[in-house]
Amino acid sequence: MRLATVVLMSVAALAVAAPVAAVEFPKRADALPVFVPAGMTIETQLEADLNKDGIADTAAVIRGEDVRYLLVAVREGKGLRRVGLGEIDAYPLGNATLTAPKGVLLIEDLTGGTSAVFSKYRYRYDAASDRMQLIGDDVTYYSRTNQHDAIEISTNRVTGARITQVRKLTGENYVPQKPKQTKVKVQKLYLETAPVAEDTLGIGG
Structure with missing residues (x-):
């Protein structure tokens, strides 16, 4: 009996320690729904010319469940070819918004709880690498119930210019403090490698 208990405990421990299988997306598809793995759904979608060939991508x-991705595919022949796939926060406070002003893909997302993070990431198709390059991001951390200060960080990933704006909670109002201009490493x-908003804000776990 004791041996059986030990064996069962060992099996349970192995089950807990087993890594979660990575979600796999096809590289090519005839249409967007074909990209979607079983058990997943399309939250929001956009058709726009992202690689400037005059055809909607x-x-x-x-x-x-517990996972969320941003996928980008360009039109090629009669189908689509994936050129970008990045994991994003799995627990949004609403559906993300996708737009493409002047061919630049913009995703806006709100995540968190009473303390929330609002993020804007801008991606441009880079023909040399055949990937979606991050060219800028704006991230804001604030209290939806006015419990703490707010901070906004805007980063130009092409020039490295960064502006940090703190908004001090005074009574029930947020009072903007003097913006701080700094430089980050240009790379x-x-x-797939975009920084997490919480890390940029310095509030990551």
Whole structure:
């Protein structure tokens, strides 16, 4: 009996320690729904010319249980070819918004709880790498119930210019403090390697 208990405990421990299988997306598809893995759904989608060939491409937020991705695919022949896939926060406070002003993909997302993070990430198709390059991001941390100060960080990932704006909670109002201008290291970042908003804000766990 004791041996059986030990064996069962060992099996349970192995089950807990087993890594979660990575979600797999096809590289090519005839249409957007074909990209979506079983058990996942399309949260929001956009059709816009992202690689400036005059043909509408596709971007979509695809979500499942405890997982969420931004996928970008360009039109090629009669189908679509994936050029970007990045994991994003799995627990939004609403559906993300996708737009493409002047061919630049913009995703706006609100996540968190009473203390929330509002983020805007801008991606531009880079022909040399055939990937979606991050060119800028704006991230804001604030209290939805006015419990603490707010901070906004805007970063130009092409020039490295960064502006940090603190808004001091005074009574029931947020009072803007003097913006701080700094520089960050310039490096090519892509949809797959974009920094997490919480890390940029310095509130990551």
